[in-house]
Amino acid sequence: MNVFAFFAAAVQSTRSVWRIGQTVLGIIFRHPITGTSVIPILPDGRIVLIRRRDDGQWALPGGMVDWGEDIPTTVNRELHEETGLDLVKIRRLVGVYSSPDRDPRIHSICVVVEADVAGTMEVQDALEVMEIQAFTPSSLPLEPMSHDHYRQLQDYLNGLTTLA
Template sequence: MRRLWQFVQTVIGIIFRHPIPGTSIIPILPDGRIVLIRRRDNGKWALPGGIVDWGEDIPTAVQRELAEETGLDLVKIRRLVGVYSAPDRDPRIHSICIVVEAEVKGRMKVQDTLEVMEIQAFLPTALPPGQLSHDHTQQLQDYFAGFTTLA
């Protein structure tokens, strides 16, 4: 019985002591505006995105998270903006975030009311003032600078 408990503890440790992969999406509408969501948990503006589900690849996660949080359709992923892995980048968990720029279309509509309070499109020169949620300010700065970041 003791051996079984040690095995269970090892498995739990492996699962819960590893970073969780996720995505952030920089959604660009046909008119060039960037779509942001206002998070329900902290009230801050953020890029849409979330955790990659089991058995899912990154492009599928991007398409799903975009639809779930904004109601928008993915036209295409334009480029990889970066991979962000600092242990403190997400206050809830240690996550590794793959950030992409995406061409999107459709009508913005909050789909996930548990996570999203509001959706709005902003001109790149008129993003909401103040700190965005998580490390999304840095992600957008890297995007505007044309960087592909590994951080």
């Protein structure tokens, strides 16, 4: 093989690797990430919210679906990681929220569920959660709330199942 053929093959190989790299980066960074929000309902009917450390606002517990998890597993894991509460039962789907600007960090698709929960509220991840509090439906915090959680709560309180 002459020098020209060698360099031509090397350039072609580099282009192939670059195309593969671009495809992988496109998959990672150009597609929305799937997450969950949980509307946790205590046995007395109060709704549990967390105060996020990153923006200081009230929010629903939740987070990103890990590789190999389904939505119910993510709901259970995130609920316990953020509040210390245990999932008793997922009651219903409240909605799927996919607006590109709903999460200021990334484009995410959020599956929101209502869930019966039990246990003792206790901050598990102090780097993410500042405070946990239970509210009656009539005493929930007003806007602004983190992300689009105010809308999610309003849709829930209005009995809607939303695709947005």
